[in-house]
Amino acid sequence: MRFLFKTDYEDDIKLIPHSGYVVTYGILLALLLIAPYVLSSYLMSQLVFVCIYATVGVALLILTGFTGQASLGHAAFLAIGAYTAAYLQKYNVPFPVYFLAAGLLTGIIGAMVGFPALRLTGIYLVIATISLALIVEEILARWESVTNGNEGMRVKTLSLLGVTVPRDSPTFYYLCLAVLVLTIVGTLNLLRSPTGRAFVAIRDSETAARSMGVNVALYKVKSFAISAAITGFAGVLFAHKLSFISPEMFTLQLSIEFIIVILIGGTFSLHGAVLGAIFIVMIDPFLTYLKDDMPGIIAGVAATFGASSATAGNIQSKVAAFASLNGLKGAIYGIIIVLFVLFEPLGLYGRWLKIKLFFQLFPLYKRATFKRQKIYVKSERNR
Amino acid sequence: MSYFRAENLSLHFGGLKAVDAVSFAVEKGEILSIIGPNGAGKSSIFNLISRIYRPTSGRIFFEDQDITEQPPYDIAKLGIARTFQNIELFENATVLSNLLVGRHRHSTTQLWQELLFLPSVRASEKVHRRRVEQVIELLDLEPYRDKLISGLPYGVRKVIELARALCSEPKLILLDEPSSGLNVEETDDMSFWIRDMKSELGVTVLMVEHDMSLVNRVSDRVIALNYGRVLAMGSPAEVQQHPDVVAAYLGA
Numbered sequence: 001m002r003f004l005f006k007t008d009y010e011d012d013i014k015l016i017p018h019s020g021y022v023v024t025y026g027i028l029l030a031l032l033l034i035a036p037y038v039l040s041s042y043l044m045s046q047l048v049f050v051c052i053y054a055t056v057g058v059a060l061l062i063l064t065g066f067t068g069q070a071s072l073g074h075a076a077f078l079a080i081g082a083y084t085a086a087y088l089q090k091y092n093v094p095f096p097v098y099f100l101a102a103g104l105l106t107g108i109i110g111a112m113v114g115f116p117a118l119r120l121t122g123i124y125l126v127i128a129t130i131s132l133a134l135i136v137e138e139i140l141a142r143w144e145s146v147t148n149g150n151e152g153m154r155v156k157t158l159s160l161l162g163v164t165v166p167r168d169s170p171t172f173y174y175l176c177l178a179v180l181v182l183t184i185v186g187t188l189n190l191l192r193s194p195t196g197r198a199f200v201a202i203r204d205s206e207t208a209a210r211s212m213g214v215n216v217a218l219y220k221v222k223s224f225a226i227s228a229a230i231t232g233f234a235g236v237l238f239a240h241k242l243s244f245i246s247p248e249m250f251t252l253q254l255s256i257e258f259i260i261v262i263l264i265g266g267t268f269s270l271h272g273a274v275l276g277a278i279f280i281v282m283i284d285p286f287l288t289y290l291k292d293d294m295p296g297i298i299a300g301v302a303a304t305f306g307a308s309s310a311t312a313g314n315i316q317s318k319v320a321a322f323a324s325l326n327g328l329k330g331a332i333y334g335i336i337i338v339l340f341v342l343f344e345p346l347g348l349y350g351r352w353l354k355i356k357l358f359f360q361l362f363p364l365y366k367r368a369t370f371k372r373q374k375i376y377v378k379s380e381r382n383r
Numbered sequence: 384m385s386y387f388r389a390e391n392l393s394l395h396f397g398g399l400k401a402v403d404a405v406s407f408a409v410e411k412g413e414i415l416s417i418i419g420p421n422g423a424g425k426s427s428i429f430n431l432i433s434r435i436y437r438p439t440s441g442r443i444f445f446e447d448q449d450i451t452e453q454p455p456y457d458i459a460k461l462g463i464a465r466t467f468q469n470i471e472l473f474e475n476a477t478v479l480s481n482l483l484v485g486r487h488r489h490s491t492t493q494l495w496q497e498l499l500f501l502p503s504v505r506a507s508e509k510v511h512r513r514r515v516e517q518v519i520e521l522l523d524l525e526p527y528r529d530k531l532i533s534g535l536p537y538g539v540r541k542v543i544e545l546a547r548a549l550c551s552e553p554k555l556i557l558l559d560e561p562s563s564g565l566n567v568e569e570t571d572d573m574s575f576w577i578r579d580m581k582s583e584l585g586v587t588v589l590m591v592e593h594d595m596s597l598v599n600r601v602s603d604r605v606i607a608l609n610y611g612r613v614l615a616m617g618s619p620a621e622v623q624q625h626p627d628v629v630a631a632y633l634g635a
Contacts, residue, residue, distance in 0.1 A: 213459030
């Protein structure tokens with residue numbers, strides 16, 4: 001176990017507390033850089049989605065994790081970014097311009113959503129953001145002159161400085177990775193400066209934040225705008241990755257997936273966004289695998305335990321029918337959220353910290369170390 | 384003109400007059416205590432000053448400026464800091480970041496500078512950090528710098544709240560029951576700190592307090608309230624002997 005001896009105020013500010021971080025994150029970055037030359041094209045494609053989802057996850061963490069404003073409307077921000085890119089592409093706007101324009105426009109819309117959200121907290125804010133998602137989805141379907149309606153829009157291959165970057169090329173992956181890394185670094189910078197601390201202050205006690213001179217309304221709007229803008233950037237990459245966008249891709253389910261990203265990853269650290277993104281991107285092929293293979297496996301097990309071939313076939317078809325039920329995926333997502341909130345509220349990153357501490361303190365680790373102690377319960381709060 | 388002044392301050396909740404035409408003035412550099420039975424309107428006055436409530440009528444002046452209509456976050460920018468009766472700390476943040484929020488009114492950096500963490504931001508962060516360290520030293524909070532608030536005992540939290548208010552380098556500090564929930568030693572410490580704040584930092588103190596021994600030790604003047612009205616005003620000894628005050632406390 002390493003003990004840090006701080007000798008300078010710089011030690012409280014710097015992003016890399018000690019040399020161990022350089023080694024571990026350096027190795028991680030090196031692995032990510034050589035990934036395109038090692039991994040299969042399928043896994044690379046998944047990795048690109050991990051980068052995009054993690055970027056949205058970081059955006060959502062800024063708003064939900066650090067400012068405490070829940071949002072189920074991030075699919076709408078993603079859609080706005082994606083459609084801005086697709087629309088501007090029609091007029092041969094170069095990539096850097098429409099990339100920035102998409103972020104800017106989404107940020108402005110995010111701020112506009114932030115204003116009415118100032119008076120809402122908790123569940124009411126969630127409902128307001130859900131309605132945002134529904135409204136945007138509807139607009140995308142109806143505003144045919146711009147969005148092409150339900151027929152969707154084709155997104156041309158990305159062209160960066162005269163070089164075409166196909167969606168499955170290593171360059172596109174590096175682009176997504178760069179956006180993710182820049183987002184994370186920017187967010188870390190924000191969190192160690194007054195704005196980030198004001199966000200956290202608003203999350204934990206608006207009254208106290210206000211009496212310390214934090215303009216709560218302004219910072220909430222800022223948080224919405226930053227979060228939306230980052231999601232807008234991710235939306236551009238998302239559109240390029242899919243090469244075709246239509247309104248039914250940006251449904252409420254996508255917003256829920258983003259919430260899952262941060263809930264499962266852990267809402268208290270940016271690590272959570274990345275871990276959650278890996279989880280959500282990898283669970284989809286896993287569920288597909290279960291859906292395809294589980295009926296056969298269950299029937300096989302039944303046959304081994306002496307079921308006749310007719311019964312086994314019957315079981316197989318019934319399980320297959322169950323596995324292809326509509327909305328089963330949503331139900332599984334729901335169960336995953338409930339289980340995580342109940343049994344692992346700190347998320348995957350919290351679990352990782354516990355495992356790490358177990359080995360650091362071995363054999364002295366106690367299970368209660370991470371248990372939150374309620375020494376003092378607030379009796380009354382100024383709201 | 385007085386340093387801080389409340390004129391005919393009233394706060395009505397429907398028919399209930401929580402604060403009823405209260406006028407008082409605080410001189411620069413003094414420690415003024417507000418005492419009174421439960422529900423007398425002491426905390427309501429604080430919440431009026433820090434603009435959590437909007438006064439039904441009356442005006443508040445600070446340094447000859449009318450602050451009655453200022454938005455709540457501007458009150459802190461003017462140099463009025465406060466603590467809360469039922470501790471309002473940022474539970475899931477470290478002590479250090481709680482105290483740094485206290486520095487918020489002095490932060491001048493822009494959002495884009497912070498995103499890039501430019502050298503100017505780094506420099507101003509170090510200034511904030513140094514100021515916070517001075518307060519940490521003053522209030523003996525060294526062992527807790529990197530601890531989360533949610534794991535700290537009540538007495539320490541109370542001190543951290545005082546520290547957070549001091550970090551904003553206030554001109555006037557509002558202490559809402561600084562000794563509630565503290566044991567005898569902690570209350571002693573608190574009384575020393577309150578006097579230090581006055582003598583070393585030159586802070587003017589307005590304090591709501593129930594512990595009469597603390598009030599006697601630190602206050603220059605005392606105001607007694609009951610049912611939202613001022614009963615008596617004067618030196619601690621005078622107020623305690625005032626017949627209306629005795630009646631209010633003993634029910635005679």
